[in-house]
Amino acid sequence: MSIGNLGYLYYKEYYDKFINEYKTSENISDKEKNEYFIEKNSEIIADSTIYKNSEIIEDIETNLYTHKLYFKTTYPGLLIxxxxxxxxxxxxxxxxxxxxDYTTGLPIINGSSVKGMLRSVFYIKDDSEELKEEKKTYIKNILKExxxxxxYLDKMDFEALTYSIFEGKYKDKDDIYKSIPLDKRDIFFGATIDINKTMKEKTDKDKYLLGEDYITPHGTGEEKLKNPNPIKFLKVMPNVVWCFGFDLKDLYNLEDKKTVITKDIKQKMFNNIILDLGIGAKTNVGYGRFDEKYHVK
Known part of the structure; x- marks a missing residue:
């Protein structure tokens, strides 16, 4: 059975028969319940081939994004x-x-997640002084590259840099933060799967956008290696190309109109941060990392 919308299949149709028939029946065995979900899992993965999704038109990339970054997932994939x-x-x-995504049914990384991940490496008021210095050094090294x-870097106000990019505020000559006009603020649109570019990276044996994986949490102490309980989950597979979209503006001082960091520099800076940190859950064990050698084809 092909639903056509992976999101609907995963959150709605996935449970329908189970709730309406299996859960209320006393005659359904555990084996039958497990077989039901094994079939549903296979159905979702089967519906996630690049070929079934190749007709989705991604006009949003052309019409909204002034700056784009393309990344290809690596093993073991991506969790969002x-x-x-x-x-x-x-x-x-x-x-x-x-x-x-509600409309296309394809996995999506929303703009707030992208913005939050990028902001995490910039100055945050409640950070310890040690962490603030680490962040300053990290951003300064990227800008040097x-x-x-x-x-300019030696004189840079890293708090003001953070506020201008992520809060839409600038610091005036009296060190008071004021709002940047809406049309001068950076916009973070999030990321969508680029089907056409993904098709160039996939083979018939590697044709799925989604796949299954397991996390196996263990206990602590003497129980650490006893009775592991694998948790099955759905993930975005390796070799899937994502387009991160932004509407970036030049960063300038509104008092004297002097441009200090261009929108293209911001784009390159975000590119380096995403490659360094990855995005999504479980990046510490390899999920959400991207191929540093990938380039737009």
Whole structure:
């Protein structure tokens, strides 16, 4: 059965028969319940081939994004939207959420997630002084690689940099933050799967956008290696190309109109940060990392 919308299949149709028939019947065995979810899992993965999704037109990339960054997922893949509820107490059911675009049904990374990840490496008021210095050094090193002059970097106000990019505020000559006009603020649109570019990276044996995986949490102390409980979940597969979209503006001082960091420098800076940190859940064990050698084809 082909639903056509992966998000609908995962969050709605996935449970329908189970709730309406299996859960209310006393004659359904655990084996039948497990077989039901094994079939549903296979159905979702089967519907996620690049070929079935190749007719989706991604006009949003052309019409909204003034700046684009393309990244290709690496092994083991990408986890996004794990905080969404997708839990039912059946052994073979997928246990973690995944974020889908409502219209296309394809996985999506929303703009707030992209913005939040990028902001995490910039100055945050409540950070310890040690962490603030680490962040300053990190951003300064990126800007050095992008040929920003040392004289400017030595004088840079990193708090003001953070506020201008992420809060839409600038610091005036009296050190008071004021709002940047809406048309001068940076916009973070999020990321969508680029089907056409993904098709160039996939083979017939590697044709799926989605796949299954397991996390196996263990206890502590003497129980650490006893009775592991694998959690099955749905993930975005390796070799899937994402387009991160932005509407970036030159960063300038509104008092004297002097441009200090161009929108193209911002784009390159965000590119380096995403490659360094990855995005989504479980980046510490390899999920959400991107191929540093990939380039737009």
């Amino acid at each position: 939207g794990t905080g969404y509820s997708h839990i039912i107490k059946e052994k073979e059911a997928f246990k973690l959420g995944l974020e889908f 992008l040929k920003i002059e040392n004289d």
